[in-house]
Amino acid sequence: MTIQCTIVPVTPYQQNCSVIQCQASKKAAIVDPGGDVDRILEAVAKMDATVEKIILTHAHMDHCAAADVLRQQLNVTIEGPHEDDNFWLEKLPEWCKMSGFPHAEAFTPDRWLHDGDTVTVGEQTLQVVHCPGHTPGHVVFHYQPQQVAWVGDVLFQGSIGRTDFPKGNHDDLVSSIRDKLFPLGDDITFIPGHGPTSTFGQERRTNPFVADEKYG
Known part of the structure; x- marks a missing residue:
């Protein structure tokens, strides 16, 4: 095995933060640290990992609110998401306040x-x-x-991501799943932003939102 992954559910949203470690070098990346810094660092310590970066799937608070705290604490870099999510990062303090989420400062990757x-x-x-x-x-x-694959909130076991947030788009989401993710292969296991893992093949067969039978 070349990569080891530990999933750490964080925040009241039970978001699947992952610690990905390269087994050869022991270096690691933290995926989507939305909160609960102490729990994340405890997982890092148990893996005997050296964190070298934070990587973000998207900029919703439950996926990124602890990213800048960890960047400063560990002296590492943040990579991701795509810059089209910058408006979420710029208003991170407002979103946290509106949702009763712990405060987080705006930041730039x-x-x-x-x-x-x-x-x-x-x-x-x-x-x-x-x-x-x-x-x-x-x-x-x-x-x-x-x-x-680490898919954030694009795809879940038996469901897909919400599109009722600002600049969400249902058609784009379905296209992303069916045209970009499914072609990567049925055997790929994916770690979603919330809930249990699944495979692209299982979702192609059974997911009511994107199964081949519905859209094929």
Whole structure:
């Protein structure tokens, strides 16, 4: 195994923050740290990992509110999401206040990500897939050698992401799933932003929102 992943559910939203560790180098990336910094760092310590970066699928508060805190605390960089989510980051304090979420300051990532980019974790390389719909700047991280993907709030077991937030788009979301994610392969296991893992093949067969039978 070249990558180890520990999922840490964080915030009252039970968001699936992941710690991805390159087994060869022991270096790690934290995916979508929405809160509960102590719990995330506890997982890092148990893995004996050295965090080198934070990577974000999108800019909703439950996925990114602790990112800047960790960036400063660990002296690491933030990569992602796509810059079309910048309006979410700029208004992060307002969204947190409106939702009764712990306060988070607005921040800017060190690197915006685009479709076709790559992100390294130690000696491993993740492919970046831009998947708008839930948010316009949402990205997915695909690690082909182990057939695994971190999909944020694009796709869930038996469901898909909400599109009733500002600049959400249902048609774009369905297109992202069916035209960008499913072609990556039925055997890919995906870690969603909330809830249990699944595979693209299972969702193609059974997901009422994007199954082949409904849209094919």
